[in-house]
Amino acid sequence: MSFLQNSLPYILAGISVGGQYALIAIGYTMVYGILRLINFAHGDVFMAAGMFMVFLSASLPLGAAIPLVLLLTVLLGFLIERAAYKPLRSAPRMSVMISAIGVSYLIQNCALYFTGGLAKVYPQLPWLSDTVTIFGAVTKRVTLVTPILTILLVVGLSLFIRYTKVGIAMRAVSKDFETARLMGIKVNSVISATFIIGSLLAAVGSLLYFTNYASVTPTSGGMPGLKCFVAAVFGGIGSIPGAVIGAFIIGIAENIIKGLGWTTFSVVFTFALLIIILLVKPTGLFGEKATDKV
């Protein structure tokens, strides 16, 4: 019992942060599945959602601010795709990746400019920010809400992809871009839809994440972004359940390592895991085997 009592805070923190990572990782994995693009700007979209919340909640009631944050983030994701990736559709993959790095640079620098370089305090969300006690461990309610909400959203997303027209089109495009286009699928709208879904989930993720760690800086998106990307690769990039499981594993392991006192290595662990999985099973846990084409 005392073991449980001692380790519970770490596991709770791990599950909660894992859920938040999962919501971001889905954005990475879906975009990669369709465009074969590592969307380096996704972590910054997540940060931007946090910034929107900080600025909007200063003048609007939360009931109006939250939907507006979701809307603005979706719009940002959509615009990034249209402005920075679409013109490069026929360019080499490396150019698109560079464009993603450029966008990430731009978002961070804009955030730096508008905040004046200071950390912004994230508003307290009623109910979510309250503290609760379970089995003797004290934590915020958001810790408990996160995994449930994550799983609900993932199930919803899976159903969406399996049964709706857009979802089927997405799967088709990710299987074979050119053939899908020939079959009359409007590839550009499918890609936009992917970015919209990814950004929406990132916005939800940011609501949960920043309620837990209530400070937003221009670089807040960097580390979580990188970790979520690793989670997506770990789970097999392109696979949604893979990304979710990868994110939970990374979130939990990271907190347990910190709990053991090896704090310097919490980030290293993430990358070590990445390299091991790449060497042993390069396509990740659930990834499809890629074939070389001549």
Place this chain on the structure above:
Amino acid sequence: MKLKNEKKKDALCTLIAIAVMLVVLIVMELTMKSTSILFTVLKKGMIYALVAVSMNLLNGFTGLFSLGQAGFMLIGAYTYAIFSMPTAVKLGDTVYKYYDCAISLELGIFPALLLAGLFAAVFAALIGLPVLRLKSDYLAIATLGFAEIFRAFFQWDAMGPVTNGANVLRQYKDLTKVKIPFTNIPFPPTLFCFLVAGICIAIIVLLINSSYGRAFKAIRDDEIAAEAMGINLFKHKEMSFVISSFFAGISGALLAMFQYTVQAAQFKTAMTYEILLIVVIGGIGSVTGSCIASFLFIACNEWWLRFLDESSNNILGLNILRSGFRKVVFSIIIMIIVLFFSKGIMGEREFSWARARAFFRDPFGLVSRRKKPAVSEEVSGDA
């Protein structure tokens, strides 16, 4: 025969241009105030040019998408700093405050620079064995991961007696400590950077133009065809990776010399992204492009755009100019280049005298533009 003469003439031109550049540099260093920001930009620009060219060797000439450059610079910078630090400093407690330094060896500047490159190369050889089997994006992520692991490893407490933990290293032999051989006169620091980095870049260019370089390009263009032609893929990839890391290590060491202090925390992925941006802006697969882009990048970032940060420069009572605006403008410029000039400044071409002469005869195609319709009519008539 005529071609050969042309080649000789061009080589002579290049030599003269380099000599003129060096003389100008010497004159500038002797006459201008050494603290001028111009020299800061020139030094840092040259150091970044070296690392950009070394990254270009991998990404542009061998087609290996690697994002580990910052990690190898870190190794080079630390190796240089640790081995060139005077023994008295190591034993004292101004630098190694919390640890007893385990390395008592003190090397001169050139041996330490060489060792910096060698250490980076050895690490590269080791991680190359497993990592180079991966392809494209996966290779990029794996090298990026290794760079982050290096950083954490160098910051590790247990490495403290060697790396001073996560704390800064300083008081090693920096650029002001370089002396003209056999005298006690300080060597002009900017000239030193240009000479060391210039020689390294020249070696890379020779390598690219050798039979190995042709093998690299063959691998870049088509791995399977290259293998069918009898090129040992792994051997050449490993070679390119190790050589690139060697020079990244040297540029890391030069960066350490330039900065006076060095700390693992600065060698983040953001640094690799910066170098990658330089390579892309210059043109993937162009050595001259990387060099030009590196000077432009550093000058914009650290010098030319600074006035955008000063609120005293605001006009019309607008309050847009303030701290951070420079970076916004800078990233917008980068986005414009990436989106509209995706081939970069030089594309895949190199600087050539023939093209330079053509440019001076007809800058920006202003003269030929008027003639163009006639040409196209001719072509369409043929068709």
Place this chain on the structure above:
Amino acid sequence: MKKVLALVLALALVFALAACGGSKAADNTVTIGVFEPASGDNGAGGKQETLGVQYANSVQPTVEIGGKTYNVVVKYVDNESSNDKAPSAAAELVSAGSSIILGSYGSGVSIAGGPTFEAAGIPAVGITCTNPAVTEGNGYYFRICFLDPFQGTVLANYAFSELGVTKAYCLNKLGDDYSGGLVKYFIEAFEGLGGECVHEEFPDGNSDFTSYVANAKAAGCGVFFSPVSTEAAQLIIDQVVAQGATFPLLAGDTWDSNVILQAAKGKDVNITVTTFYPEGADADFDSSIKAWINGNSTNLANNGGDDTVAAVTAMGYDAYFFALAALQKAGSTDPAKVMETIWSTEINGVTGPIALDQTNGDAIRNTAFVKQADTATGTWIALDPVTIN
């Protein structure tokens, strides 16, 4: 389209270059360089310190050197709280022709930027960088604040004697000279008193402090000592409250900021800090700087949105007058002359008398003020100052 764009870009660059070359200082001005972070981890603190200099400059915009009146031009450069940006920011100040440099908030950037000032032969005066390594081995760096071995001892004594704690949890940022150094000296002093310490470090970019607070709780520590940047401090306070931890928080001068007060307001948490200046010690100074801060929305924003006078602001104010005194004493704007006379410069500042010792050029200070946060009203309560001889 592309050609036009290329041309526009090229023209913009040329214009920028011309704009840079155009600014030449007139000969009746003297430049003081301010080397402070305006962004990054220590952006908030750096801005407050800069405010002190700005206010002092508005109070005294001219100085008489060698019988001639000079206008003081203050050149601000953002070192971005980052050790790798520090050398180029320092070079920027040097090439602007500064006669003397002030700053920086955060010891790491001062250590990283120091050699650039040394190479240029310009004296630099640290305002609140407390790590000993700033001035050790750098003949051109001076400072007007106390040092970490002293501050660490004061804090350790406070934890051991006043709080009656025997086990302390210490947390610092990996590779950060300020928090790393202070924690080191705290541990030395605390263990010397017979206490026990648990020491952990968090990496750059970390915002999840759940596990660290949980570790401190699990280890049964009686006090949580984490003299980190205010940015991380907000998160730590939040997490301590969220986990219902009861131990008091203890920190050094960085936490003496209204950012901390705002983060702790209305929460059940006990925060004690050591600092350079308690608000209220000089009523005239307090009221006039408050009026100045409230009179300008940018200043108010830079001070964190209210008019609490941070100790670093008072220190920045003193540093400016110290620099003027050094210039006057030198009778010249030549940095080499200032360098000769700065050793013996003395002033009576709002934070107390300032004079430098003759070994490293550190301030002779043996008093630290202790403050406790009043979470109900969001203000600081001054406790008895501590003096160690």
